[in-house]
Amino acid sequence: MAQYLSDSMDTQDLLADGSEYLTQNYARAPFVLQSGKGMWLYDTEGKAYLDFVAGIAVNAFGYADEGLIDTIRQASLGLWHISNLYHNAPQIALAKALIEKSGMKQVFFCNSGAEANEAALKFARKVAYQQHQTERTKTIVFSNAFHGRTFGVLSLTPREKYQKPFAPLLSNVEVLPFNDIDALHQAISNDVTAVFIEPIQGEGGINIADAPFLQTLRELCNQHGVILVFDEVQCGMARTGELFAHEYAGVKPDILTLAKPLGAGLPIGATLVNECVAQAIEYGDHGSTFAGGSLVTTVAYEVLQRLSEPTFLEHVRVTGQYLLEKLQQLTSPHVVAVRGRGLMCALELDVAVQPLVSRGYEHGLLMVSAGANIIRFVPPLIVETSHIDHMVSILQTLLNELD
Ligand SMILES: Cc1ncc(COP(=O)(O)O)c(C=O)c1O
Structure with a gap:
């Protein structure tokens, strides 16, 4: 039509x-x-x-792509949408496959990259809330970062042209220079909730985080109980020749966000969390009507299998x-x-x-x-x-x- x-x-x-x-x-x-x-x-x-x-x-x-056309044709005969009031098998299968491949603990599905990061922001706050750490109000991001356009993550996207017309945004976001280890030492402390970083910045100009930089970031986040979020919305899912972009650095995040290629053109995002974050997430903390529907997750499952070959x-x-x-x-x-x-x-x-x-x-x-x-x-x-x-x-x- x-x-x-x-x-x-x-x-x-x-x-x-x-x-x-x-x-x-x-x-x-x-x-x-x-x-x-x-x-x-x-x-x-x-x-x-x-x-x-x-x-x-x-x-x-x-x-x-003929394989994906077949997959979507089959999936279109089933249930397109039932909401998250009910289980659907493709969503569970995709979650299991993502967790097995990433070594994370659980996954929250959503519909875009910005939503995956919004969920990460909320989940990190929830960990601090659960631990009664009211002093943790700061979020750290890096120069030239891009984490999305919705209100929360727009606050984490430090570009005047994107932010200025919408001020005031979330408060207490500190922007550090990318790949500057000294700046990490100075800024990461017990007042920080989360650090968001793209292991390879996309919109910011294809800037690759040095492995020692990511390793130091991981160590400092461990020392100070800070949630480390790797935003792999653009660089993840095989784009760099490894299934997850951060593999070159040999460190893992507490939260990993994925989107763009996961549905090969159908809208889907995913927020993968480790055990510490997973245990903080409770009924009612977050949600999305459309997220993880069986049509898109059937396709994403196929995409994930093929990307990981x-x-x-x-x-x-x-x-x-x-x-x-x-x-x-x-x-x-x-x-x-x-x-x-x-x-x-x-x-x-x-x-x-x-x-x-x-x-x-x-x-x-x-x-x-x-x-x-x-x-x-x-x-x-x-x-x-x-x-x-x-x-x-x-x-x-x-x-x-x-x-
Ligand atoms: C690294 C990164 N994070 C988040 C986003 C936002 O994703 P979306 O446009 O799907 O909301 C993008 C989009 O370009 C991105 O490159």
């Missing part, structure tokens, strides 16, 4: 209706995407785009390394830095990147920025080296066109 609707309308009419009827809080590209297969998307005019965005690090298996993770590591090397071979005086891990890479320039992203559209390439001067590469995890070659050759052309 949706396809029929857009087929029957002129693209310009759709864009005009979009500006008229949708709230204008996104800067959307000037075309309408209609279908896709594998790494490629097609707009209403039939133009093809090679996708290095994956719906912002969501579509791990690209588009129209050792050969799949190896594919991400190998193609990720290839992507990094190809980006490093770009020649332009405007390149400032190239960095990344797995299929989560960044190209930092000394100029604004949005004009390049827009010119990429003309060449049939989808890219996304992460800050004013950084292009982020988070393709579907099924990307092959031939796609990377194609993307890099377009990018080199775009860089050559810069003054």
